[in-house]
Amino acid sequence: MQRRKSDGGPAKKRVHPNKRKARRIRAAPDSTPDLKKQIDQRTRERDEALEQQAATAEVLKLLSRSRFDLQTMLDTLVKSAMRLCASDAATIWRPDGGVLKVATQRGFAREFEEFARNNPIAPGRDTVSGRAFLEGRTVHVPDILRDPDLGSQYQLRGKYRSALGVPMLRDGETIGVFVLTRSKLKPFSRKQIELVQNASRR
Numbered sequence: 001m002q003r004r005k006s007d008g009g010p011a012k013k014r015v016h017p018n019k020r021k022a023r024r025i026r027a028a029p030d031s032t033p034d035l036k037k038q039i040d041q042r043t044r045e046r047d048e049a050l051e052q053q054a055a056t057a058e059v060l061k062l063l064s065r066s067r068f069d070l071q072t073m074l075d076t077l078v079k080s081a082m083r084l085c086a087s088d089a090a091t092i093w094r095p096d097g098g099v100l101k102v103a104t105q106r107g108f109a110r111e112f113e114e115f116a117r118n119n120p121i122a123p124g125r126d127t128v129s130g131r132a133f134l135e136g137r138t139v140h141v142p143d144i145l146r147d148p149d150l151g152s153q154y155q156l157r158g159k160y161r162s163a164l165g166v167p168m169l170r171d172g173e174t175i176g177v178f179v180l181t182r183s184k185l186k187p188f189s190r191k192q193i194e195l196v197q198n199a200s201r202r
Contacts, residue, residue: 074104077178077199082107085192087180089160092168093121093129094176100129103176112157125149129177132165136174138197139165142187161185164193168200 078090089107093100099120105113121127123134126149132139141163144150160181168176178200180188 071104075106078104078106081178081180081196081199084195085164085180085188086182086186087164088183089158089181091116091129091179092176093133093179095133095174096120098122100133100177107181108158115157116154119153121154126152127154128163128165128181129179132167132177132179133174136167138167138193139163140188140193141165143185159183162187164188164196166193166196166200170201 074092078092081087082090087107089105091105091108092103094103095101099122101120102113102117105116108116121130124130125134128139128141128150131149141147141150144155144161144163158181160183162182162185164180166178167174168178178196180196182188
């Protein structure tokens, strides 16, 4: 016999809690794409961390030697920074006689490398390296074309759009400038800037 409510209508069929939960799960939007994005992001972060550790270990290994080749260390710094910061080119400038001269360079065309070696930079605001050295601070220029002071032959010949200049410090003294550039408009991230800053302070 069918149970009826006290008002004479049919009794309401009870739904088991597990069935209600199953209905909610079926009704929920598919979260697989979001989960895949999270996994991909975590994977990239892990790979970046491992790569950073490997690059840092490589530099520290050079520094730990009782005798190490300075040029080899600078070349290693440039190579590692380019890889970790997704940079197209990089240069380390060192002061010499009141100007900045190329200590090592990677990623530029041979014509530009020759121009840079034959034309030292005077500290000033018309170049990223000269500005970073003059002001003793990190200079991040997301878009070279939007800075009216950066119209030197270096930018025109190097054809880079975004740039980062970081002073290399030792005991509070600026002993050089680390410059990374990108040919396309793509600002450097905060994490990338911090990475170069840490590598430039000894």
